[in-house]
Amino acid sequence: MLPYLSEYFGNASSTHRAGRDARSALNAARDRISAFIGCSPAELVFTGGGTESDNTAIFGAAEASSGRGRHIITTQIEHHAVLHACERLEKFGYEVTYLPVDKFGQVSVRDVEAAVRPDTVLISVMYANNEVGTIQPVKEIGAIAREKGILFHVDAVQALGHLPIDLGSLPVDLMSFSAHKLSGPKGTGALYIARSARVAPLLYGGSQERKRRAGTENTAGIVGFAEAVKIFEGARYEMQQKLEKLRQEMVMELERRLGSGGYVVNGHPTERLPHILNVSFPGVSTESLLMNLDLAGVAAASGSACTSGSLEVSHVLRSMGLPEEVTASAVRFSFGRTNDEAQIAAAAEAVQDIVTRLRR
Template sequence: MQSIYLDHAATTPVHPEVLEAMLPYFSRHYGNPSSLHAFGRETKIAISRARDEIAQLLGCSPAEWMFTGSGTESDNTALFGAAARYGREGKRHMITTKVEHHAVLHACAQLEEQGYDVTYLPVDTTGRVRLEDVEAALQPDTFLISVMYGNNEVGTLQPIRDIGALARERGILFHVDAVQALGSIDLKLSELPVDLMSFSAHKLYGPKGVGGLYVSKAVTIAPYLFGGSQERKRRAGTENVPGIVGFAKAVQLAVAGRSEKVDALEQKREVFLTGLTEELGPEGFVINGHLEERLPHIVNLSFPGTDTDTMLMNLDLNGIAASSGSACTSGSLELSHVLQAMGLSDELTRSAIRFSFGNVNDLQQLQEASRRIGTILRRVRNK
């Protein structure tokens, strides 16, 4: 039985060209970038070249780009860095949403323990934030708004430009988690009303263990990690040179031909959903999230009459890799905080599966996946 990987929102395989770019920095070019000798200068140049390439592709200054160890670290650096910087001025309030990634939500919870005040905005039934709710939540001491670009569970896009314009008007920092958006959305950072934006390499066919954070030149945040003077004293620690080189190559490949890749993902989504409709009928599943303002590679479906853990087990047994989009704790799946925030019924929340497509999928795979899912559901529902 052919295995079918439909969990690209969790991670993607490293692109062959990315791996090829990285390999020399595991073996031939191994110097510490902080060393003053030729070996160190060689890897230091590689990091600078990668920074320049990413900055050019994403429309920012190289000085505005810092490398981190992950998307989670990028989110944490933005939130804790802004809080430390503005907390000294007596500003203790920040705004986020109920549907953020746990890298933001758990960081906010920690900041609350440190005495900061956090407002968690509601979303509508599609997972979108209302601009009027953002505005209503503003307080005199609000220093930061943090809203993700595209949701990692349901794919819904947020009104980033509108929220950013409001933040600029009020003199408030705006952070965006764009981990899922890079490669699907045209990002020109200098043209967006955004001060801080987080990224991760392994979501776009790059290596795990390396991320990025855009920090506008108009913004100063306190360091999150302390030690050496790497990343202009903003992020201490010896740089992951192979990962950084691979990240730059991954961004290059993601940006090149982005429109064609998005079209291909849309076609894969359509084939998958059409196949499911033929197998199950239009009432056999429910699409969760916004139908238009969404990422092209993520589709979250509920299958009434079954439950998430049963479906995931059966999918795995039938060679299909998918996800609930929620955390696994003590061997049992927690209900999705995103779907709960959207106000979906228990029946829909408890039967939701996230499928996410990528370049390892062809149309025949998606047709076969639909067929297998149909077989699974008929068996499970008949029981």
């Protein structure tokens, strides 16, 4: 990224040499990322992150399809970038159906189909949940949407790189991504918009991104996004195996130190991401546990990083219908490429010490 923060600092929309150099880097980045997810470069729009991508998909699809209907289907466990956007649309006369999930955090395909109405214009379901890691049946839901001529948006921010994404075969019209989930730069994202999908722009001004996202492109961030994809793609299998092993190590350490009755793993046992572990420690409050973990040098969260400053019980766990002692003591651990087994052991030891002390 460094050269595009200094010597190649041109505006990619300018026609002079510095601008053309930036444009060339932008095009190369778009080619690499679109190849990684199986779409045409022309179908990829760069944004300021996952939230903007989600908002563009929700508001853009709703506006472009308002003449056909004003009903939207989503789930109760979506990221707030989707939920709050839907709540905003409700204030403008749209109707939104928020589907429940089972105790594992998975939505029913039958429930989605049953919720479809003649005026339904958009279905938005995340690929995998950011708090518990549960994978949703997006292929089956997409098939329903295609059959009924409804736009289908998938928030794939948490899934990018961890789950197979081939937009040439997936029945998806809109898909959101964020660079930092692949260890890329924060504040850079992308939105896949299928050629057949009509989406009104969220931002107005210039004609950047084929008039779908106005504003000077973040060339350095986009180049960083593409480089993160390149690094991850080169070691994807090894990375997935490593993350799965770290997760299993953490669970085994908790079992050894606290016993099977000392903790509860939340989420689907098999249909899940490899790098997210949501665990509850009944009898210990989430707030107390997080404060003590932080003092011990362990970075954990109560849910999404976007809401980790909130003391409210996770809307995801609440929607899963879990007991209060489980929802009130849940902590999310995330694993990345720089973590190792020694850190897992140290984190588990810290958890053991803190939980034992607080329960006493």
